[in-house]
Amino acid sequence: MKRLVNWLDDRSGIRGLVKEALYEKVPGGARWRYVWGSCLTFVFFVQIVTGTLLWMFYSPSTQTAWESVYFLEHQVEGGWFLRGVHHYMAQAMIVLLVLHLMQVVIDGAYKAPRELNFWFGILMMGVTLALSLTGYLLPWDQKGYWATAVATNLMAEVPIIGPAIQKIVVGGVEYGHHTLTRFFAFHAGVLPATLVGLVVAHIYLFRKHGIHVKERRPRRDCYFWPEQILKDAVACLAVLLAVVTLTIYFDGAPLGPPADPSSEFPARPEWYFLFLFQLLKYVPAFWGAVIIPVFLVTWMFLQPFIAKKQWGHKFNVGFWWTLIAGAVMLTFLAVSEDRANPKHAAALKEADWQANRVIDIANKEGIPPTGAVSLLRKDPENLGRRLFSTHCSSCHRYNGHDGRGFPVSEKQSAADLAGFGSVTWIARLLDHDQYVSEKYFGGTKFKDGTMVKKALAKYDDEEKKLLPEIAKLLANEAKLPYESPLEEDKREELLSLFYNDDGLFEDGRACIDCHDIDSEDEGSAPDLTGYGSRDWLIAFIENPEDKRFYGKKNDRMPCYGRDGKLKPDEIELIADWIRAQPGQ
């Protein structure tokens, strides 16, 4: 071993190099406060290694980016952990960066003769932020897509060359393949290479000027090796532990539904950019994208000179603290505004639903060459709830929301259709108080109709006890996928109750007095044969004014099929979706 090292040393001088690297003097002894730089270097190293490994799985194009990340996350052994470590390490990098920076500022380590190195540090911060911005888009999920749209639109604010910069970065006017190939090249090539160069320069200059010791210390000097390295390594292990904990706790990095320009999503950047996001609510984009950043960067570069003035250093430190306090406050505002907004919560829940849904389908059926977004676009369940939300939810509700979980601002004026046609749903309908409530017909003219006045309001206790049986009979007509059909005998028995064969309902209050089942006659009220079944529901949505249904008594329900408001397959999707699951 020794001979091998000698051989190598003769030819490379490796001993000298290692000595040079390890025996840097640490004046006043090793301290915990010197660990941040090493930690950052370590984190960057982890990002390079895990990033290169992720590269083996990633495919940058609009039909394969999300898909390849999904595959790594859900099909490749340990893929979720690898990606999770890269994701949370990136966040750790930002935190460490701020700590390192603030330490340099507070200790005055940016002052002469270390100005140049401070500037390198500022540049590295810029590159790191650019890395996280570009990385955010790569999974090509809704979150990354919409947030990047905002970020790149800000670039266009730069005077004269802004629009050109935006086109160069985006790779055209629209976001697409070339946005991904470019962002990927920046994220995995240009930016890390730049950062490596800057790190080398930064460390070289750091070594040239040595550790900046804020105050004289009584302890004797030591060398970098091993005391300071031990402290550095322990700090790195702590970072590692935190990242692994986060990765395991959150089950890896999040992956939203695949990017879809036609499906809205509330764009939010990564948490450390939230203050900028919030700032743009108060200032014009030009200020947020150009004036403020230019002012801040100029000030940062001038800091070493400002420090030479009396009170200059105090001003710098104070200004940094003000910036951080401002950022914290803006972040807090951004988070609390979102928290207070039920629509935002619903949008996140909807995105979660879509992500789980598409992953579910992809696991079962695989992904077609057109990409995962086409799975969602063709998914009957997803389409059904969207159609309901667009066409039905301004009057109807579904479990109180619009079908997708969003609150609706218009007043509810028609029945809540979650669990429509089920035993529970009909049993409630036949209860007078529920019938006239907003959940059923409270918003329609039927609340003062014959059914209420002549039947529901008049039923005595004995008759009321029969209504749940009627509900069973009617629900049986719907043949809902989640309810089992009645035995033939039972149906006959209930039908006889419906027909009031035994006179259990007082004359004029029996169902058969107005409605029909299984007969050719036409009652004065909707025919209940096949009530709630697929065919019945489709026919009803097509034309509620048909004499089989409400006829002329129809109250504002549009004739979607007759008037061409919806295509036949869209009506089928809505009907299937309404019938698919019980209400809550």
Place this chain on the structure above:
Amino acid sequence: MPQDNEQANNPGDRRKFIVISTIGASAACALFPFVTGIPSVLDPVTREDGNAKVPWTKVAALASLPEDGTPTKFEVVLAKVKDAWTTYTDIPAGAVYLTRKGDEVVSYNLRCPHLGCAIDYRKDSNDYFCPCHNSTYGLDGSVTNDDSPSPRGMDTMETKVEDGQVWIQFQQFRPNVAEKIPLS
């Protein structure tokens, strides 16, 4: 990390402890990102695709094959092919030579069993020839030339004729070994 002899010989136990802990902690940090990726990178090796049954695929109509046994090349369109995350349907996944003898058909994989190049059928010499490394095969698929580097004859696959259609169980085999071992 090489140690300086002078330092390591320092008798202080404390120092020894510091050195060992430093090496340990640094090594753990340095190895961590690599270890993180090992399971994922090794995934293709550890992945058990199982001995999934090779599906029968319709390749051609029997009538389209010359009765004299002249080989004809057909592309094999598989009903379903998975490539990592993408599932393709009805996609050409390879090609075969079919030769007919009466109502019997033999299928030969286009890929050379030597190193996987595409084999040509030479009309003038009525044999198969691999243009990469000059393996030559007879019409029955056997190696005909002693200079041929191929360790085995062309790969045949299970073939049947039903209702005038030729069906095969399309498979690839491990190259450059004497036995025919299916790849899975």
